[in-house]
Amino acid sequence: MTPVFSHGDLRLYLLSLLDEGPRHGYDIMQALSDRTGGTYTPSAGTIYPRLAKLEEEGLVTKSVDGRKTVYEITEAGHAEVASRAGDLEGIEAGLTDSVRLIAQEVRGSVRDAMKSLRADLAAATRDERAQATQEPRAEDPRSASREQLHRADAAVNEFRARIRSDVRTHVARGGELAASVVDDLVSSLDSIAREITRSLRG
Structure with missing residues (x-):
């Protein structure tokens, strides 16, 4: 200078x-x-x-x-x-x-620095967009787990709603709900619950 x-x-x-x-x-x-x-x-x-x-x-x-x-x-x-x-x-x-x-x-130095900064930002933006289209973004494990928890809740709620609707509709139409059917349902749900617990415990 x-x-x-x-x-x-x-x-x-x-x-x-x-x-x-x-x-x-x-x-x-x-x-x-x-x-x-x-x-x-x-x-x-x-x-x-x-x-x-x-x-x-x-x-x-x-x-x-x-x-x-x-x-x-x-x-x-x-x-x-x-x-x-x-x-x-x-x-x-x-x-x-x-x-x-x-x-x-x-x-002049400030102008050059600003030009360089703008070029760097533009390049970084291009790279980020290219990476987003080419590779799935790595997720934080905890965020991914929370997302899967929401999916599990939704699946359980959907299953519960379907079974209740089917059973209630069947009974409302005069159909017979045998004890063996309910026993099978309870047994199946219990088996699924035990399997999920084993999976979670590794």
Whole structure:
């Protein structure tokens, strides 16, 4: 990605920020982020060593205000900023160009990522449809068991309804319902029940 600051430009830009007034470290990092539209957010590892170097050069002083360390430009720092006004104008112009290029790169990356995502989703949808037409979907064992339970309930209820209807209709029409027929029915149902219980127990 296009760098925001060329070599040495960040040093001068930090001085220009302090030329506007004293700032603590986080405030400096936030100002850099704000002025680049959020495209450049420097780390503490980038800013504090440069501030320490500026202090060594006598261009910046620092003082402790509670839990914050405040940096303030010196007269020598003011003099350097004033003498390099032209360089600062160039940095500002370059900064605008860099931010614009970065924004373009980000927009391009987002567009490419969205295109790739749409392509992946379309491919996944095609694959899922193809698989659905070619192979039966693997079912969860518990879901399959619940489905079979519903089938068993339906079968038992249908059998019960048929037998009751046939027997009642036969008796209503004056037919004889022999005890042996009922005994056979009970015996058959009992035999079926025992067979199903054995199957369930494995």
